[in-house]
Amino acid sequence: MNSLVFLLAKSAKNTLLELRRKPAKLALWVLVIAGIGGVFLLSLFTGQSEAGSLDLVWLKGILFLLILLFVVIAIQKGLANGDVIFDMNDVNLLFVSPVSSRLILMYGIVRMAKTAFLAGFFILFQSNSLSTVFGVGFDAVLLVLLGFMLAVGVLQILSLLIYSLTNGKPGRKLAVRVLAVAVFLPLLVYTGVQLAGTGDLLPALENTLRSPLAAWTPVAGWASAGAVSLISGDTGSGFLFFGLLVLSGALLILYIALSNPDYYEDVLVATETAFERKRVLAEGQINPEASSAKKVKVVKTGIGGLGPSAIFYKHLRESFRANRLGLWGVSSVILVLGAALFSLFQRGGDGRILILLQILMWMQIFMIGTGRGLKELYIHYIYLIPESSFRKIVWSNLEIVFKVLVESLAVFGIAGLIMKEPFGLVAAAIAVYTLFSFLLLGINYLSLRWTGADISAGLLVFIYTIAVIVIMLPGLIAAIVLGSMVEGTGVLIGLGVLALWELLAALGCFALSKGVLHNSDMPVLRTGK
Amino acid sequence: MIDVRNMTKKYGKLAANDNINLSVGRGELAVLLGPNGAGKSTLIKSVCGLLRFQGAITIDGYENHTVEAKRLLGYVPEFPVLYPMLTVAEHLEFIAKAYRLEAWKEKGEALLRRFELDDKKMKLGKELSKGMQQKVSVCCALLPQPKAVIMDEPLVGLDPHGIRELKAVIAKLRDSGCALLVSTHMIESVEEDWDVTYIMVNGRIARVCRRTDLAPGQSLEDVYFTITEGKGQEDKP
Numbered sequence: 001m002n003s004l005v006f007l008l009a010k011s012a013k014n015t016l017l018e019l020r021r022k023p024a025k026l027a028l029w030v031l032v033i034a035g036i037g038g039v040f041l042l043s044l045f046t047g048q049s050e051a052g053s054l055d056l057v058w059l060k061g062i063l064f065l066l067i068l069l070f071v072v073i074a075i076q077k078g079l080a081n082g083d084v085i086f087d088m089n090d091v092n093l094l095f096v097s098p099v100s101s102r103l104i105l106m107y108g109i110v111r112m113a114k115t116a117f118l119a120g121f122f123i124l125f126q127s128n129s130l131s132t133v134f135g136v137g138f139d140a141v142l143l144v145l146l147g148f149m150l151a152v153g154v155l156q157i158l159s160l161l162i163y164s165l166t167n168g169k170p171g172r173k174l175a176v177r178v179l180a181v182a183v184f185l186p187l188l189v190y191t192g193v194q195l196a197g198t199g200d201l202l203p204a205l206e207n208t209l210r211s212p213l214a215a216w217t218p219v220a221g222w223a224s225a226g227a228v229s230l231i232s233g234d235t236g237s238g239f240l241f242f243g244l245l246v247l248s249g250a251l252l253i254l255y256i257a258l259s260n261p262d263y264y265e266d267v268l269v270a271t272e273t274a275f276e277r278k279r280v281l282a283e284g285q286i287n288p289e290a291s292s293a294k295k296v297k298v299v300k301t302g303i304g305g306l307g308p309s310a311i312f313y314k315h316l317r318e319s320f321r322a323n324r325l326g327l328w329g330v331s332s333v334i335l336v337l338g339a340a341l342f343s344l345f346q347r348g349g350d351g352r353i354l355i356l357l358q359i360l361m362w363m364q365i366f367m368i369g370t371g372r373g374l375k376e377l378y379i380h381y382i383y384l385i386p387e388s389s390f391r392k393i394v395w396s397n398l399e400i401v402f403k404v405l406v407e408s409l410a411v412f413g414i415a416g417l418i419m420k421e422p423f424g425l426v427a428a429a430i431a432v433y434t435l436f437s438f439l440l441l442g443i444n445y446l447s448l449r450w451t452g453a454d455i456s457a458g459l460l461v462f463i464y465t466i467a468v469i470v471i472m473l474p475g476l477i478a479a480i481v482l483g484s485m486v487e488g489t490g491v492l493i494g495l496g497v498l499a500l501w502e503l504l505a506a507l508g509c510f511a512l513s514k515g516v517l518h519n520s521d522m523p524v525l526r527t528g529k
Numbered sequence: 530m531i532d533v534r535n536m537t538k539k540y541g542k543l544a545a546n547d548n549i550n551l552s553v554g555r556g557e558l559a560v561l562l563g564p565n566g567a568g569k570s571t572l573i574k575s576v577c578g579l580l581r582f583q584g585a586i587t588i589d590g591y592e593n594h595t596v597e598a599k600r601l602l603g604y605v606p607e608f609p610v611l612y613p614m615l616t617v618a619e620h621l622e623f624i625a626k627a628y629r630l631e632a633w634k635e636k637g638e639a640l641l642r643r644f645e646l647d648d649k650k651m652k653l654g655k656e657l658s659k660g661m662q663q664k665v666s667v668c669c670a671l672l673p674q675p676k677a678v679i680m681d682e683p684l685v686g687l688d689p690h691g692i693r694e695l696k697a698v699i700a701k702l703r704d705s706g707c708a709l710l711v712s713t714h715m716i717e718s719v720e721e722d723w724d725v726t727y728i729m730v731n732g733r734i735a736r737v738c739r740r741t742d743l744a745p746g747q748s749l750e751d752v753y754f755t756i757t758e759g760k761g762q763e764d765k766p
Contacts, residue, residue, distance in 0.1 A: 283608035290613040290655045298651055303615075303622045310626035318614040379610050379667075383579050385627045386599035518594040522579040 003099060004107040026214075028462060036124050056228050057209045059134050063144060063224040064214065067151045068184075070119075071220055074155035075180050077270075078162025079173050085112045085156060086267055088275040095264050102257045108267075109157065109253060116152040120145050140231045143238075147227035150245040151219050157252045158219075164256065164266040187217055215241065218248070263354040277393045284524065289322055296321060299325040308387045309394040317370045327403040331367075332410075335360075339411045343418035353412065353421045354491070357429045360411065361436050364404075365468055368440040371400030377448070378523055389517040393510075397441050404437040428495035435502035442509030443467050448520045471509070475501030530555050530601075530677050530708035531576065536584035538571050545571040546582070547732045551724070553677070553708040558699065560719045561712040562753050563729030569712040570607055572729070576710065577604045586676050600628075603675030605683045607712075609666035611654030617641070617665055618650040621672055628673045640668040643694055660686045667695060671702075678702060680711045684718055692718065712716045718751045723749065728756045 009454025019026040085108040086094075094104050123145045127138050134140075164174040190213050194204035208214055215225035215237075226241030256263060275293055298321070304313035320326040325333070342356055368374070372397040376382045382392055408430045416426035447464040475498050531553040536548040546568045553559040561569045575582045578593045588598035611620060620639070627732040629662070630735040641647045657665065663686045670678065680699075684692050700722050703709055713719060726749060728736040736756045743752070 132598075284606075284610040287613050292613075292655070296614070296653060298616060299678070300655065301616060301619060301651070303619055303626055306626055307629055310623055313626075314612070314615065314619075314623050317619065320610060320617045379575070379612075380579055380604060380606055381624075381627075384577065384599055384602065384604055386596045387627070388596065459699060518578065521581055522574065 003097070004094075004103055007094075008107065008110065013234060025459070029460060042355070046270070054133050055206075056136070056232055057128070057206055058138075059144075059231075060214075060224045060228040061205065061209045063147065063227060064217075064220045067148065067155075067220040067223050070152055070155050071180075072446060074159040075162065075176065078159040079166060079176060080163075080188055084270045085109065085275045086271050086301065088271055091264075091271050101263065105257055105263065111152075113149070113153060113155050116149045116156065119152050120148040121146060125211055135358050136231055143230045147223040147242065147245075150226075150242060150247065150249070151223035154245055154249040154252070154527060157249055157256070160263075160267065161256055163270070164263060167266060183218055187213055187221075202267055219245070221247075261518040262403045282524065284378050284380075284522075286375055291317075295335070305395075308385065308391040310395075311376065311382065311385075311392060312395045312398045314395075318372065319399065328406065329517055332403070336410050336414060339415050340418060343415040352419050353415055353425060353429050357412075357433060360433060364433070364437055365440060365465065368437060368444065371397065371403070371441075373397035373400055373441070376445055379523060383517055383522060389515055392517065393445065401434075401438060405434050408433040414451060424492050425495070428492055428499065432495050432502065435499050435506065439471070439502045439506040440468065442506040443471060444515065445513035445516050446509040448523065449516040452522075471505050472502075475505065530557075530589050531559075531679075531710055532585075532587045532590075533572070533576060534585040534587075536572070536582050536586060538568075538573060538575055538580060538582040539574060539576055540592045544732050546575065549584070549734055551710075551727055551734065552718050555676075555708055556703055556706045557724045558703045558709045558711065558719070558722050560723045560749075561729065562714075562726055563735075564757055567729040568732040570681055571732075573604075573607075573608055573679055573710070573712055576679055577602065583679075600673075602678045603670040603678040604625065605663075605667050605670045605678075605680040607681040607685075609659065609662035609686075611657065611662050613655035614618050614654060615654055617646055617654070618655070620654065620665055620669055624669045625717065629680055630673055633672060636674070637668070637672055640671060643698070645669060660688055660691060664691055667698075668679060671698070675707070677708045678710075680709070682712055682714070684713060684715055696722070710722050716753055720749055726752070728753060730757060 021028065090104070090108070094107075095101075123141060127141045130136050130141055130144070162176055166176055187208065190206045190211060191204055194207045195201060198204050198207070213221075215221050222244045226238050226245065229235070230238030231242065280290060300317075300320075303310055303317055305311075316326070319329075323329045339356055339360070342359075344351075365528040373393075376396050382396060385392060412426050412429045412433065415421075416429075417424070443464060447460060447467055451460060451463060478501060479494040479498040482497050483490040486493050531551070533549055533551040536546055536549040536551075537544060548573060551559070551572075561572065565568050571580065574580045576586055576593060578586075578599070586593040589596035593602075599692070612623075615623065615738065618637075618641075621633070621637040623747065624630070625637065636724050638647070641650065644667065646661070646664055649661065652661075654662065654665070665681070667680075667683065670680075671730070683695055687695060694720060699709060699711065703722065703724075722752050724740055726736075726738045728738065736752065738749070740751050
């Protein structure tokens with residue numbers, strides 16, 4: 001026991017001490033904590049907005065759906081490899097040590113709480129949104145976080161238990177699948193009955209969420225009902241449902257500890273898989289296709305192009321081999337369908353396409369990194385090809401620019417039709433969105449050039465995000481000022497100004513990042529292996 | 530052919546490479562030895578233009594970042610990274626197209642045969658074992674027929690046949706006038722063919738040893754342990 005407490009305490013202490021040696025990491029943590037503190041203070045001063053607040057039942061619904069997503073992931077993980085609650089160093093050092101396997105399990109579960117907290121970290125930043133939409137304060141955010149953490153913790157143990165019980169037993173795997181569906185079936189049937197009764201989706205969903213059936217649905221129902229009950233002052237129900245989560249977690253742990261003290265084999269596959277993924281990443285293979293178990297049929301072969309253009313044709317071959325839609329995979333389909341669905345809800349208002357544009361631009365800041373061009377920087381070939389650095393970068397990113405252009409044509413074309421927006425506005429939205437992607441690529445290269453890629457990936461993403469905000473700000477101000485000076489066509493002019501700024505800023509970024517392949521270290525993904 | 534002058538590479542305050550001087554002539558096999566963390570991979574990556582550094586590195590007189598230098602250079606990295614969605618044959622085709630190579634198919638076929646990859650041509654990068662990936666990585670580096678070849682731990686992960694073939698390839702390249710800089714921990718694997726050895730300790734070259742410098746009965750391994758275990762005197766290059 002002493003050795004495990006020593007491990008936990010020493011790890012925590014060393015993590016803190018490490019911050020002294022890594023000022024950038026320290027600054028990042030200070031900023032994050034200051035951000036949470038700021039959100040907390042803001043919620044104190046702004047108070048809770050009562051007017052126009054949505055009913056808390058919808059908060060319950062959102063939390064239910066969020067945890068439901070984690071339920072599905074936990075069951076899938078359990079049926080595949082189990083969840084990762086240990087690191088490879090635990091396997092190599094602890095598992096072979098003369099420490100009770102049950103105590104080691106407890107140690108793993110204590111460490112797992114950290115993962116659950118980090119998974120719910122984003123909730124802390126939702127104080128303002130929750131206050132605006134539901135009229136609740138920071139205390140409610142903490143309760144939502146608590147419910148989320150308890151649920152994720154229980155699900156991690158559940159995942160381990162499912163793996164332990166079903167590993168190599170197809171019959172049991174089928175039984176788990178049937179049971180998982182059976183647990184949620186009554187709720188689904190109930191929603192169907194409500195829908196048939198009311199004839200409208202929203203009232204049907206509201207009735208379902210208010211029903212005891214939703215609250216008593218395992219994990220997702222307990223956590224959402226517990227958090228919302230406590231927020232609305234019903235402490236009895238709140239403690240009951242949170243208590244259920246704690247009790248079920250404790251029972252699951254007890255069952256694993258008593259029934260299967262030799263659980264090492266059950267956690268080994270997940271731990272080794274996670275370790276191997278980290279190792280491969282650290283060695284430069286950041287392409288997720290490398291670790292995908294999906295069977296790929298090789299039909300057409302060959303690479304076109306000559307010189308730097310071969311990089312673009314290689315990307316085409318890779319993309320079309322990875323999925324039938326080529327550059328436009330499942331994510332593109334989801335993007336178009338999601339935008340169409342959003343447009344259906346936003347019909348009737350003027351300029352609603354701008355809200356869609358704003359949301360998609362935020363998403364694009366982080367989606368741009370999924371292109372093959374930026375991933376190419378992690379592999380040595382692009383640096384060694386005897387061609388000019390600029391031409392290699394242009395050809396390397398043609399794939400993502402082409403992808404975004406077609407995506408934006410589809411997304412804003414369909415959304416414009418549904419929302420009945422004027423053609424000019426749709427065209428302007430397409431231009432702003434496509435050029436924004438071009439600018440994001442430029443900022444990515446500029447961030448690499450400026451930092452020399454000699455920093456951690458997390459800090460690089462942070463610098464990149466700040467750079468996006470700073471570089472976009474003058475364009476946004478100019479667009480708002482110039483757009484507001486003209487009556488009628490002001491929005492169009494504003495978008496035109498923004499598009500022009502994006503183009504100029506992107507060209508500026510590319511010019512400033514000239515020679516990035518010579519003046520940066522080849523980036524390495526630091527995985528903390 | 531490969532010339533490194535007063536080269537320093539720092540990560541923050543840590544000097545991974547400290548004032549390195551090294552040169553490898555045509556038809557010469559230079560071996561880079563040193564314990565883990567000595568700075569061998571950093572030096573190799575800097576020579577290949579993958580890292581920034583202070584000092585000067587030239588390949589046949591061309592600054593190492595120039596197109597001319599890259600045309601002469603072949604690099605086998607420590608960890609083979611292939612494109613998961615390209616077949617083995619397409620890896621070679623990509624290199625051939627990107628380097629604008631002519632009449633490359635026969636050379637490519639010969640390389641694949643040599644490393645027993647000719648029956649794996651249609652296998653995807655992600656379907657290969659680490660050893661196979663290493664062989665493809667070697668084939669990609671050698672296809673453009675470089676005049677300077679840099680290999681970082683090339684034998685790790687190879688099967689006995691692969692090791693034998695790669696050793697034969699290295700010897701053949703050296704005989705054909707190619708300059709080779711090879712980093713390895715397997716001293717016995719280069720014992721037969723090396724011309725000059727650079728032994729690195731703590732980011733610095735602790736000893737430059739030419740084959741002719743060896744005393745009768747002395748092996749490269751003896752020199753290595755004398756330097757790394759602190760029993761010998763340091764020779765400045």
